[in-house]
Amino acid sequence: MLESIRKPFVMIKECILMSLSNIRGNKVRSFLTVLGILIGVAAVIALITTVSGFSGSLSSSFSSMGAGTLMVSVTGSDLKSGMTTEDLAELAQLNEVDGITPTVSLRSRVSRGGSYETNISVSGKNTYYFYQNPQAVSRGRGIHPTDEDSTTYVCLISQDIVESLFYGVDPLGETMYVDGIPFLVIGLLSDNDGEAVASMMNGSPDLVIPYTTALKMNNANVVTGFTVYLADGAESGTVTALLEEKLDAMFSYEEDCYTITTMSSIEDTMNEMLSMVSTLLAGIASIALVVGGIGIMNMMLTTVTERTTEIGLKKALGAIPWQIQAQFLIESFLLSMIGGIMGVAIGLTLSFILCRVMGMSFVISTGAILLGVSFSAAVGIIFGWVPARKASRLNPIDALRAI
Amino acid sequence: MSETTFFHMDHINKYYQMGDEQAHILKDIALDIKEGEYLSVLGPSGSGKSTLMNIIGCLDTPSSGQYTLHGREIEELSEVELADIRSSEIGFIFQNSQLLPRLTAQKNVELPLIYAGVSPRERKRRAREMLEKVGLQDRMGHYPNQLSGGQQQRVAIARALVGNPSILLADEPTGALDQKTGRQVMALFQNLNDEGRTIVMITHDMNIAAFARRVVHIVDGTLTEGGGTSDA
Numbered sequence: 001m002l003e004s005i006r007k008p009f010v011m012i013k014e015c016i017l018m019s020l021s022n023i024r025g026n027k028v029r030s031f032l033t034v035l036g037i038l039i040g041v042a043a044v045i046a047l048i049t050t051v052s053g054f055s056g057s058l059s060s061s062f063s064s065m066g067a068g069t070l071m072v073s074v075t076g077s078d079l080k081s082g083m084t085t086e087d088l089a090e091l092a093q094l095n096e097v098d099g100i101t102p103t104v105s106l107r108s109r110v111s112r113g114g115s116y117e118t119n120i121s122v123s124g125k126n127t128y129y130f131y132q133n134p135q136a137v138s139r140g141r142g143i144h145p146t147d148e149d150s151t152t153y154v155c156l157i158s159q160d161i162v163e164s165l166f167y168g169v170d171p172l173g174e175t176m177y178v179d180g181i182p183f184l185v186i187g188l189l190s191d192n193d194g195e196a197v198a199s200m201m202n203g204s205p206d207l208v209i210p211y212t213t214a215l216k217m218n219n220a221n222v223v224t225g226f227t228v229y230l231a232d233g234a235e236s237g238t239v240t241a242l243l244e245e246k247l248d249a250m251f252s253y254e255e256d257c258y259t260i261t262t263m264s265s266i267e268d269t270m271n272e273m274l275s276m277v278s279t280l281l282a283g284i285a286s287i288a289l290v291v292g293g294i295g296i297m298n299m300m301l302t303t304v305t306e307r308t309t310e311i312g313l314k315k316a317l318g319a320i321p322w323q324i325q326a327q328f329l330i331e332s333f334l335l336s337m338i339g340g341i342m343g344v345a346i347g348l349t350l351s352f353i354l355c356r357v358m359g360m361s362f363v364i365s366t367g368a369i370l371l372g373v374s375f376s377a378a379v380g381i382i383f384g385w386v387p388a389r390k391a392s393r394l395n396p397i398d399a400l401r402a403i
Numbered sequence: 404m405s406e407t408t409f410f411h412m413d414h415i416n417k418y419y420q421m422g423d424e425q426a427h428i429l430k431d432i433a434l435d436i437k438e439g440e441y442l443s444v445l446g447p448s449g450s451g452k453s454t455l456m457n458i459i460g461c462l463d464t465p466s467s468g469q470y471t472l473h474g475r476e477i478e479e480l481s482e483v484e485l486a487d488i489r490s491s492e493i494g495f496i497f498q499n500s501q502l503l504p505r506l507t508a509q510k511n512v513e514l515p516l517i518y519a520g521v522s523p524r525e526r527k528r529r530a531r532e533m534l535e536k537v538g539l540q541d542r543m544g545h546y547p548n549q550l551s552g553g554q555q556q557r558v559a560i561a562r563a564l565v566g567n568p569s570i571l572l573a574d575e576p577t578g579a580l581d582q583k584t585g586r587q588v589m590a591l592f593q594n595l596n597d598e599g600r601t602i603v604m605i606t607h608d609m610n611i612a613a614f615a616r617r618v619v620h621i622v623d624g625t626l627t628e629g630g631g632t633s634d635a
Contacts, residue, residue, distance in 0.1 A: 007520030014517045021505045317515040318490025320483045396462045
């Protein structure tokens with residue numbers, strides 16, 4: 001029957017209105033009661049949002065550091081001290097590998113005219129490096145295949161070098177000396193060359209030259225460090241396995257000749273740690289929610305005792321037990337939800353400020369909001385259940401006797 | 404006035420367990436009320452009149468005996484069915500009006516209709532109609548603490564009437580009122596009874612009981628028929 005479906009809805013709407021007026025009528029007490037829930041939810045939201053903001057900025061800095069790359073450092077064996085150009089070319093042939101950038105580092109003295117700089121970090125790179133990091137060149141050009149093949153003496157220089165050696169002169173096309181060898185300046189490096197990995201791990205180079213030229217200046221013919229760029233969709237795990245297979249063969253299956261580091265493995269570890277920390281913190285914060293729930297239960301039990309007469313009266317006026325139970329349950333639910341919503345608002349404000357202060361990106365996590373709201377709803381229902389049940393079971397005669 | 408008996412009590416006994424002792428509160432009560440009757444139950448405190456009222460009002464069930472209200476056997480009903488009877492058959496009026504302080508007069512009157520599941524518009528209409536009937540048409544939006552004792556009791560009467568019950572059950576309706584307002588309330592009862600409403604009033608006050616057309620005495624759990632019809 002339509003009537004029997006409509007009835008409970010009319011009842012519940014009235015219960016909500018009456019509960020709201022009861023909550024309003026006891027503003028201070030209601031506020032103190034929901035304070036526990038408020039603090040709990042605010043803490044959970046602030047923690048989750050801040051940590052997710054932190055891990056967000058962490059992973060974005062990781063991806064700018066080059067997720068999708070593997071770094072191989074080679075210690076070599078007695079027979080083979082490093083990778084030859086042919087070895088690298090062979091690895092670059094792998095389907096899962098997009099390309100390889102060798103890194104050859106040296107320290108040099110640079111000069112031009114009367115000015116000079118010592119202990120300059122010089123990095124040997126290949127064409128592919130500039131293909132992967134076009135933003136590394138702010139002006140001019142990167143290294144071309146011909147530079148690699150014919151070990152030309154060309155270089156890209158950092159802003160620091162421009163300032164110290166080329167004051168007032170456009171450095172492009174000029175000549176400068178690196179360890180006494182004349183080099184043609186073909187390009188300028190960006191201040192932040194984007195490949196934060198290199199800057200973090202090796203310090204950003206002041207000078208970039210073809211790696212073949214760098215090898216020659218080092219009197220070396222093997223590369224001991226290189227970065228592998230994965231092809232689109234390639235799994236770093238698979239590629240690592242493939243590389244290990246190849247490298248093992250190249251180093252005649254000797255142990256400990258090389259180390260492969262993946263960015264994603266570092267990122268995974270850090271994310272794992274972060275999520276453990278945030279779970280732990282949220283766990284601690286949710287203790288506040290339980291305490292808040294107990295506060296609500298306490299207040300509801302007091303309310304039931306205080307309103308014994310009201311309950312008796314309502315029963316006398318024809319209220320059936322579930323209607324009484326619904327009213328108290330709705331009241332504790334609403335109380336808890338009010339606390340929860342206030343907690344969400346405060347938690348978000350708090351984490352917004354935190355993110356700003358710590359210079360992280362602020363991302364509203366709907367998951368955290370849903371968690372906070374549903375948690376407080378659950379607290380309201382769970383901790384309101386016992387008092388509501390108690391109210392509904394009051395004998396109307398005993399309840400009215402209090403009149 | 405119709406002469407149908409719609410309220411019948413026979414051999415009603417009520418026992419309460421008080422520690423080790425069993426108290427016999429109501430002893431073999433027999434009471435018939437016809438539709439449109441105005442009955443008052445007169446008795447001192449502790450005489451069992453409140454227990455009798457609770458049984459009449461379906462808040463309690465007798466330990467033994469038969470109670471029929473509008474052809475329904477009360478002692479066999481569940482708690483929910485009793486609530487349904489309270490909602491449809493009985494209008495309660497208590498000593499201290501018992502209004503909910505956070506609701507307006509009109510909302511207080513609507514309360515029984517809320518539990519009966521009446522639609523908001525219909526509720527409002529009937530509550531207003533009842534408040535007009537008790538002469539409070541200009542007090543509908545007032546809260547109980549803005550009303551005098553007599554007005555509060557009139558709101559309570561409107562609330563008891565709003566569900567259109569077959570019987571109005573009043574427990575010391577003038578207990579908290581001064582003589583003048585008490586008399587006004589009694590006049591209102593008289594009018595309601597003149598309109599054909601059945602009223603059962605429980606009181607310890609002989610003067611108040613005298614307003615009813617029929618008085619029964621209850622002493623120590625035993626009911627005796629008092630004077631016949633007395634006019635106010």
